[in-house]
Amino acid sequence: MKISAILSSSALMCSVITATWALPSQILSQRASRRHSNPSLRIEGPETASEAANTTIQYSGNWSGAVLVSPPSGETFNNAVGTFTVPAMLTGGSDGAAAAWVGIDGDTYATAILQAGVYFSVSGDSVEYGAWYEWWPNYATDIDTDDFPVSAGDVITVVIEATSNMEGTVTLINESAGKTFSINQTSPTKLSYLGGQNAEWIVEDYTQNGGLVPLANWGTVTFVNASASTSARTTLGLADATIFDIEQYSDIMTSVTIDSDSSVSISYA
Numbered sequence: 683m684k685i686s687a688i689l690s691s692s693a694l695m696c697s698v699i700t701a702t703w704a705l706p707s708q709i710l711s712q713r714a715s716r717r718h719s720n721p722s723l724r725i726e727g728p729e730t731a732s733e734a735a736n737t738t739i740q741y742s743g744n745w746s747g748a749v750l751v752s753p754p755s756g757e758t759f760n761n762a763v764g765t766f767t768v769p770a771m772l773t774g775g776s777d778g779a780a781a782a783w784v785g786i787d788g789d790t791y792a793t794a795i796l797q798a799g800v801y802f803s804v805s806g807d808s809v810e811y812g813a814w815y816e817w818w819p820n821y822a823t824d825i826d827t828d829d830f831p832v833s834a835g836d837v838i839t840v841v842i843e844a845t846s847n848m849e850g851t852v853t854l855i856n857e858s859a860g861k862t863f864s865i866n867q868t869s870p871t872k873l874s875y876l877g878g879q880n881a882e883w884i885v886e887d888y889t890q891n892g893g894l895v896p897l898a899n900w901g902t903v904t905f906v907n908a909s910a911s912t913s914a915r916t917t918l919g920l921a922d923a924t925i926f927d928i929e930q931y932s933d934i935m936t937s938v939t940i941d942s943d944s945s946v947s948i949s950y951a
C-alpha cells in the first residue's frame with residue numbers, strides 16, 4: 683500500500699519536473715518573468731521521524747520547512763510571523779533559485795495562500811535577491827528594490843495578517859535598517875478566500891514561467907521568533923509543526939530541524 687503510493691507519486695513528480703524544468707535563461711530574466719509560489723505538492727508521507735519528539739515529516743515537490751497543519755478546534759489562523767537572515771548565495775556552481783517566505787494556507791487548505799518573502803537566484807556570476815508578496819493563485823508581485831532593497835545578510839521579519847477571509851496585510855521589516863514595507867491585499871478570486879487552516883515557514887522551489895526553477899544551494903535559512911496566532915488569540919509555536927522536506931527524483935534535497943518552539947532551520951542537503 684505504502685510502496686505503491688510512493689511509486690506513483692514519484693513517477694508523477696518526475697513527469698512534472700522533466701516537462702517543466704526552467705531554462706537558465708528564464709532565471710536571467712527573473713524580474714520580467716512570472717514567478718509563482720505554489721501550494722505544497724505533498725508526495726509520500728507523512729511519517730513519524732521520532733516517536734519521542736513527536737516529529738512528523740512530510741515530503742513535498744516544492745516546500746521545505748515547518749507547517750502547522752491545523753489550528754485548534756473551532757479557530758482559524760489569522761497571523762503568522764517569522765524572522766530570517768537572507769542567505770549569501772554563492773556563484774560558481776550551477777544556476778538555480780529558491781524563495782524563503784511565511785504564509786497562511788496552501789498545504790491541506792490548497793485553494794489559497796497569503797504569503798510574502800524573499801527570493802534568491804544565481805545565474806552565472808550574478809546573484810539576485812528580491813522581496814515579493816503573493817495571494818495564490820495570483821503570481822508573485824515584486825516589491826520595488828527602491829522601496830525595499832534586499833541583500834545577503836539582511837535580517838527580514840515577515841508578518842502575514844488576515845483581517846478577514848478575503849483581506850489581509852503583508853508586512854516586511856528590515857530589522858537591520860528599521861525599514862518597513864506593508865501592503866493590503868484582497869483575495870484575487872472568490873475561490874481563493876483563506877481558510878486559516880495552515881501556517882508555514884518555508885523555503886520553496888518556486889515556479890517561473892510555468893516551470894520549477896532548478897534548486898539553488900542556499901546553505902541554511904533559519905526562521906526565528908516564528909509563531910502563528912488565531913481568531914481566538916491563541917499563539918502557537920513550532921513545537922508541533924510538521925516538517926516538510928523537498929523530494930525530487932526520489933532524492934531528499936533538504937534537511938529541516940525544528941530547533942525550538944520559535945525556530946526552524948532549513949538546509950539544502
Ligand SMILES: *[C@@H]1O[C@H](CO)[C@@H](O)[C@H](O)[C@H]1NC(C)=O
Nearest residue numbers: 720721722723744889893894
Ligand atoms: C509544486 O510544483 C509543481 C511543479 O511546478 C507545480 O505545478 C505545483 O503547482 C506546485 N504545487 C502543487 C500543489 O502542485
Ligand SMILES: *[C@@H]1O[C@H](CO)[C@@H](O)[C@H](O)[C@H]1NC(C)=O
Nearest residue numbers: 732733734735736737921922
Ligand atoms: C508526544 O505526544 C504524546 C501524546 O500526545 C504526549 O503525551 C507526549 O508528551 C509528547 N511528547 C513530546 C516530547 O512532546
Ligand SMILES: *[C@@H]1O[C@H](CO)[C@@H](O)[C@H](O)[C@H]1NC(C)=O
Nearest residue numbers: 830831832836856858859861
Ligand atoms: C536593510 O538594511 C541594510 C543595512 O542598513 C541595508 O544594507 C539593506 O539594503 C536593507 N534592506 C532592505 C530590504 O531594506
Ligand SMILES: *[C@@H]1O[C@H](CO)[C@@H](O)[C@H](O)[C@H]1NC(C)=O
Nearest residue numbers: 850851852863864865866867
Ligand atoms: C490597510 O487597511 C487599513 C484599514 O483600512 C488601513 O488602516 C491601513 O492604512 C492600510 N495599510 C496599508 C499599508 O495600506
Ligand SMILES: *[C@@H]1O[C@H](CO)[C@@H](O)[C@H](O)[C@H]1NC(C)=O
Nearest residue numbers: 765766837838839857906907
Ligand atoms: C526575537 O525577538 C526578541 C524578543 O522580542 C528580540 O529581542 C530579538 O531581537 C528578535 N530576534 C530577531 C532576530 O529579530
